[in-house]
Amino acid sequence: MKAKKFWEFMCDTLGFRFYTGIPMYEFKKLFDTMKPDVLHYVPTTNEEVALGLVSGAYLSGIKGAVFMSSVYFDKLNLFIKGFNEKHNIPVLLIVENDYNPLELKQFDISSLERMEDYLYKGEHKPCILIIKEGDIT
């Protein structure tokens, strides 16, 4: 999928306009094509802060996603289980591989349409979107 198409789908069709996280080389193409006129990206000090920002923005009615490496899932265990899952606060975590120790529902680039239904109409639970190297051109 082209980076432009991805942003168009995420921002326009799904309505995700708020992104946070730590910039990573794997998502370079996505970061290079971000435009501040249509979306907000807030670089954070760590992944926990990023998850907190997106969870807080959801309470205010803004859909958001976190760019992070899946190796930090272990660190976020308490936050996701103790806050997001306990209080049904949906959050989208965009990661680079399918390492999923918390057994969250996972989507990939081909199943983007089903993601919004899961997050905001159905389960209201955190889920992950896996974007592997080569998925974005």
Next chain:
Amino acid sequence: MTRKKVLTGIKELIASTDVVFCIGSSLCKESPIYNEGTLYVNNDHIDMFAVALGVAMATDKRVIVVAEDAYFLRYFNSILQASVSKCMNLFFIILVTDFYDSKVKQSTITKAFRSVKGMLFNTGMMTHEYSVYFNNKNSVSTLKNIILNTIGPAVGLVNITNNRIYDKEEAKELDLNNIISFIRNKELKTSMRKAQNKPFDLDAIMKEG
């Protein structure tokens, strides 16, 4: 300053439209119900400073966070994040008790810092010492005016000398549905909301350079 006096004094500072985060197991038990938009987070292991910052970024309501110094030390990186956020509606009230927990009476490192105020000031946060304002009702209303005229992100430090915990009640829990409707019940005027409403036209933006 006694803990009870401060916690009841804070109630005077809070307007009915404010979103209040009351963080920590002991605060959830002893704090009065501040207003309809109070979130009681009975968990010391989740970074609620970041959640409060997320709320503040996307609403025009004033967001007030009440926490103890042990929590403040644990999640100081979120304070750093808040200091660069330019959220004018975000206020932290930190109760400097110098104890980690009400049951485990072990001292924190807060008072060992040469100057907590100086440390916060260097991050770019507006930093105040609120302790003296909790002496009587008149000074609390003075503090109320000061906070109204303060531009966030700001931190108010309150030294607690008598840290006796009044946790006779059951811990209050977060009632999320009420809170969400409370926070969202207003037309947002933030820049983030403007971006939300803007139609996506990447080609035009690319052309603009």
